[in-house]
Amino acid sequence: MTSPLNDGDIDAGKINRKIFSDPEIFQDEMERVFARSWLFLAHESQIPETGDFFTTYMGSDPVIVIRQADGSVEVLLNSCNHRGMKVCRADSGNAKSFTCTYHGWVYGDDGKLLGVPFENECYGDSMPKDRLGLGAVTRVENYKGFIFGCWDEAASPFLDYLGDMTYYFDILADRVAGGTEVVGGVFKWTMRGNWKLAAEQFAGDMYHGQTSHVSAMIADVQAYGDNTPPDEGTAALLSMEGFQISPGGGHGVGAFERPPGVQAGRMSDSDSVAAYMNNTESEMEQRLGAHRAHDAFWVHNNIFPNFSWLNSNGTVRVWHPKDAETIEVWMWCLVDSDAPADVKRDKRLDMQRHFGPSGTWEQDDGENWNYCAGAGGAIQRRRSLEYSAGIGMSREHPEFPGEIGGVYSEINQRNFYRRWNEFMSADSWDEISVPVRTVPPRIEESHRAREGAGS
Ligand code: FES
Numbered sequence: 337m338t339s340p341l342n343d344g345d346i347d348a349g350k351i352n353r354k355i356f357s358d359p360e361i362f363q364d365e366m367e368r369v370f371a372r373s374w375l376f377l378a379h380e381s382q383i384p385e386t387g388d389f390f391t392t393y394m395g396s397d398p399v400i401v402i403r404q405a406d407g408s409v410e411v412l413l414n415s416c417n418h419r420g421m422k423v424c425r426a427d428s429g430n431a432k433s434f435t436c437t438y439h440g441w442v443y444g445d446d447g448k449l450l451g452v453p454f455e456n457e458c459y460g461d462s463m464p465k466d467r468l469g470l471g472a473v474t475r476v477e478n479y480k481g482f483i484f485g486c487w488d489e490a491a492s493p494f495l496d497y498l499g500d501m502t503y504y505f506d507i508l509a510d511r512v513a514g515g516t517e518v519v520g521g522v523f524k525w526t527m528r529g530n531w532k533l534a535a536e537q538f539a540g541d542m543y544h545g546q547t548s549h550v551s552a553m554i555a556d557v558q559a560y561g562d563n564t565p566p567d568e569g570t571a572a573l574l575s576m577e578g579f580q581i582s583p584g585g586g587h588g589v590g591a592f593e594r595p596p597g598v599q600a601g602r603m604s605d606s607d608s609v610a611a612y613m614n615n616t617e618s619e620m621e622q623r624l625g626a627h628r629a630h631d632a633f634w635v636h637n638n639i640f641p642n643f644s645w646l647n648s649n650g651t652v653r654v655w656h657p658k659d660a661e662t663i664e665v666w667m668w669c670l671v672d673s674d675a676p677a678d679v680k681r682d683k684r685l686d687m688q689r690h691f692g693p694s695g696t697w698e699q700d701d702g703e704n705w706n707y708c709a710g711a712g713g714a715i716q717r718r719r720s721l722e723y724s725a726g727i728g729m730s731r732e733h734p735e736f737p738g739e740i741g742g743v744y745s746e747i748n749q750r751n752f753y754r755r756w757n758e759f760m761s762a763d764s765w766d767e768i769s770v771p772v773r774t775v776p777p778r779i780e781e782s783h784r785a786r787e788g789a790g791s
């Protein structure tokens with residue numbers, strides 16, 4: 337298959353605009369990217385008990401993530417084999433079975449077809465019920481509480497898919513011994529724009545902050561600043577040095593440098609959160625080493641293709657692709673499980689205030705993606721988009737694995753699109769590379785026990 341991009345154009349920092357608006361490319365993405373990639377589905381704290389379920393999407397396919405009696409997690413296609421009706425229409429809950437509300441077929445919590453109304457009258461005694469269960473995702477992994485699934489049997493193992501991204505994912509997932517949990521529900525909203533614009537921004541775009549978010553930054557410093565006069569505080573935010581990091585696999589990470597003597601909690605608006613970050617820094621150092629604990633303010637991240645988070649305030653999100661120019665954003669607030677109640681509350685409020693659907697920063701981003709959409713006009717399509725920032729300016733870091741660019745480099749976006757291109761061009765996983773790993777993943781016995789119970 338010929339992908340709409342070629343690697344030479346990406347190397348030169350050129351991206352064809354039609355990948356953000358063409359319905360045929362969108363359909364290919366569902367098959368070639370979303371049906372083959374490891375996708376984030378849910379956090380284990382959302383389904384702690386037997387029968388607890390959470391419904392979500394893998395690309396365009398609806399799925400049910402459900403806890404089994406033995407503690408494992410099944411992921412079932414949420415689509416009846418009779419006419420395709422969703423067998424579960426709730427967002428979450430607890431169930432022993434799912435009854436399709438169209439003609440009443442009943443499926444067990446493991447997806448098996450258990451009952452069919454008027455079975456004998458309809459099918460005699462020949463109904464092959466054992467072949468009519470809900471499809472189940474056979475590749476499911478629980479990485480430190482984060483449940484991922486992949487439809488493709490031939491996909492590389494999950495840890496290989498992540499490669500050196502585990503080094504950076506652990507800053508969210510494994511900072512303290514108690515692990516993480518979701519607080520509150522899931523924020524969901526629909527926006528105009530292509531899902532890749534959001535994913536590439538969380539992979540690699542610190543650049544837009546200085547223009548798109550500057551008024552929100554000024555308001556933050558004035559409202560919640562750390563006793564520095566507003567002008568001085570804003571100037572400090574605008575002049576920070578930092579990195580864009582490509583750990584391979586199309587994943588991306590961005591961070592500001594943390595100068596010696598500046599406290600870990602400096603980036604928080606809340607005194608309780610700032611104190612908590614300062615108090616848990618030594619535990620983080622013990623677990624993840626001095627460099628991850630002290631050398632950076634970790635900011636934005638994306639695991640290819642569509643799972644993103646911000647370390648600063650616990651917003652964790654999936655960019656669900658709905659059509660070529662529509663995204664459904666699902667956002668969770670993630671906190672350390674053992675954090676005090678006031679820290680959990682303040683993180684949630686901070687996240688809502690900035691990154692909820694009406695959050696001061698979220699509105700800035702959504703407005704941009706909305707007006708980036710519709711770029712598939714006849715004349716616009718003749719003009720490629722410019723992704724060349726930082727070409728030839730990569731550097732090594734003595735500690736952080738991956739290719740490193742400056743804070744405003746578009747290195748992560750280029751690597752995101754190289755990976756996207758690889759998936760779109762490949763006919764099978766045999767033609768998709770596995771990222772080179774340079775740092776072994778950090779897996780404790782307690783993680784193994786949890787993973788055993790989660791997959
Ligand atoms: S569509 Fe489900 S029973 Fe008919």
Ligand SMILES: [Fe+2]
Nearest residue numbers: 544549697701
């Ligand atoms: Fe933003």
